[in-house]
Amino acid sequence: MRNKILWRLVSFAMAAGFVMLWQMIANLRLVSPVFLPGPDRAWASLVRGFSTGDLSEKLNGTLWHMALGWFLASLAGIIFGALIGSSKAMRSYLAPTLEFLRPLPVSAIIPVAIALFGLTQGMALFVIAFGAIWPTLLATVHGFAAVEPRLYEVARALHMSRLAVIFKIALPSASPDILSGMRLSLTVALILSVVCEMLAGLDGLGHWVLLSARAFRSADLFAGVILLGVIGYVTALMMEAVERRLLVWRLRGH
Amino acid sequence: MTSDRLKGFVVPVLVLLALEAGARITHMKSDSLAAPSEIVMAFGEAVADGSLLQATRDTLVSAFAGLAIGGLIGLLLGIALGMIPVLDRMMEVTVEAIRPIPSVALLPIALIAMGFGYRMEIVIVAFACVWPLLIFTRAAVAGIEPRLIEVAQALRLSTDARVTKIVIPAALPRIFIAFRLAAGVALIVAVTVEITINPLGLGAAIMTAQQALRPDLMLAYLVWIGIVGFVLNAALVFAQQRLFGRAAMVEEAR
Secondary structure (H helix, E strand, O other): OHHHHHHHHHHHHHHHHHHHHHHHHHHOOOOOOOOOOOHHHHHHHHHHHHHHOHHHHHHHHHHHHHHHHHHHHHHHHHHHHHHHHOOHHHHHHHHHHHHHHOOOOHHHHHHHHHHHHOOOHHHHHHHHHHHHHHHHHHHHHHHHHOOOHHHHHHHHHOOOOHHHHHHHHHHHHHHHHHHHHHHHHHHHHHHHHHHHHHHHOOOOHHHHHHHHHHOOOHHHHHHHHHHHHHHHHHHHHHHHHHHHHHOHHHHHOO | OHHHHHHHHHHHHHHHHHHHHHHHHHOOOOOOOOOHHHHHHHHHHHHHOOHHHHHHHHHHHHHHHHHHHHHHHHHHHHHHHHHOHHHHHHHHHHHHHHOOOOHHHHHHHHHHHHOOOHHHHHHHHHHHHHHHHHHHHHHHHHOOOHHHHHHHHHOOOOHHHHHHHHHHHHHHHHHHHHHHHHHHHHHHHHHHHHHHOOOOHHHHHHHHHHHOOOHHHHHHHHHHHHHHHHHHHHHHHHHHHHHHOHHHHHHHHO
8 A cells, every 4th residue: 555655656746757857848948939938938827717716717617518419429329229229119110221321521521410409518519419429328228238137037027117127127237338338438529529519609618728829828838738637637537436346346346 | 140230231322312303303502412413423534534533542642641540659659668567657647748748739830830632631641540559459469468478478478579479469450440540530530631621632522612602512412521431441350250240340449
């Protein structure tokens, strides 16, 4: 245990070393400061952005887009996934179509969404939800299809209704798949939020970094990119914690 | 099996027929939707004047160049971190800090540093492709049967020979899975970059079609992007099965 903490410290020291290297490169102007601000300037821009509230507003915008889109996608993904996954007939009719759509680069739907909804918040939400639904949907279908058949036999013997079967047997049994699908969806939601903000000029970090780049304010640009990295990191961490919390029963064994 | 195959086509065919009938009956004139027959016509047109092939080539060149560069970097880092646990522990925080940055967040940085064109797109694709290879290769190399390493030591193999004769062959099935995932990521990121900002390839073509109020051409490109993604994925799955057979399947199920 102490060893682990020690290694963690060494690892942090290493990362700090890289930041210092970055600072040195910036100080020596090996790369033009127009493209590469030092960590000091990026940090100053972060602090300034939060003290004036500019950056926190953009951060809220991105988090809002991402969370709402992801929530809609997860909800729809689980509902449709449960419907498709729990019926063999639905699976054989729909699974090939889903498999065809799975490798589609979802951002290709953006022009269609723009044509339908214009450059609006609604467009962004549609794109984020549409893009983020696939991992959850496919994982849910898979999870429902992989439920131990004997559990269904038990359900039939107990005369459970279809809803009861879904909520008491299939959903818990599929939950590890569903949660890992939702984790992938979260990453997709963040990426698509950034892209939509850039394209539609919506309030958010995507728009902020693009504007900063166009104005050659590299410190603000790096501050935005760092924040986006933090969002990615923190949300993944939260999802992992939720997964561990909800799936505790799996480790205990049956 | 054949009847299941047929069932897979029922839904898409019905949807297409319904769309066609709907468009004919209502004499639809829309900026965002088009009848399937019009989409096919627009597709033929784009093939005939060569714009579709040109755009496909541009996208694939960027995607594969980025995949090659990023994949190689990820592979080398993965082997190094997998073989030298000390290095792995030292780099942990650095890797964890950089990985969650969404690839599109780098778009503005690449834009001001390199301007529009192939280079910026390739850099962003490469960044996105590093991670699947790094993570999978690291895990695969670290998980190699220890006795194989002992044999290598007993035979006094040099580090080069150890990597090329023991480590890479043993880890190859999982490395190939990572490569397959990275290829999908490469296409997605390339199209996303093109749609967002880069005037190049399929993503730019579909955006242009939308802005020119040509829903038929836009949807033709959407379908084509879907086909490209599907074919790429199917080809890689096929190659994986041919090359590694059950070994790869078992690894994936883990």
